[in-house]
Amino acid sequence: MVGHPNRNEPYGKGDTEKIKIENEIETLKSFSKPLRNAGYDEISKKVNEEIAALGDDGTFSDLKLIDKKLGLPRGTSFEMGGYSDYFAFEEN
Numbered sequence: 001m002v003g004h005p006n007r008n009e010p011y012g013k014g015d016t017e018k019i020k021i022e023n024e025i026e027t028l029k030s031f032s033k034p035l036r037n038a039g040y041d042e043i044s045k046k047v048n049e050e051i052a053a054l055g056d057d058g059t060f061s062d063l064k065l066i067d068k069k070l071g072l073p074r075g076t077s078f079e080m081g082g083y084s085d086y087f088a089f090e091e092n
Helices: 013-032 040-057 060-070 076-080 083-089
Strands: none
Touching: 040 060, 040 076, 060 076, 076 083
16 A cells, blocks of 8 residues: 555545545645735735835835735745835945
């Protein structure tokens, strides 16, 4: 029996329960990242809406919170908001 942790025992009730739990975990993972299957345009729109709501008082910490709120990788709001380009090309 390929893939079974104990080859001496047939698949049983415990295996069925394990599969159910794994399916539930996958379902819950999808809930934690609401924009997991979204395209660039949709993600950018959400990020920019959140940044606009901050007004002029937004901080880098706020950008980190936006990433967390939207389930995005850290730095996404900084990049999509144009801040990375601004600081990369800022002249002194």
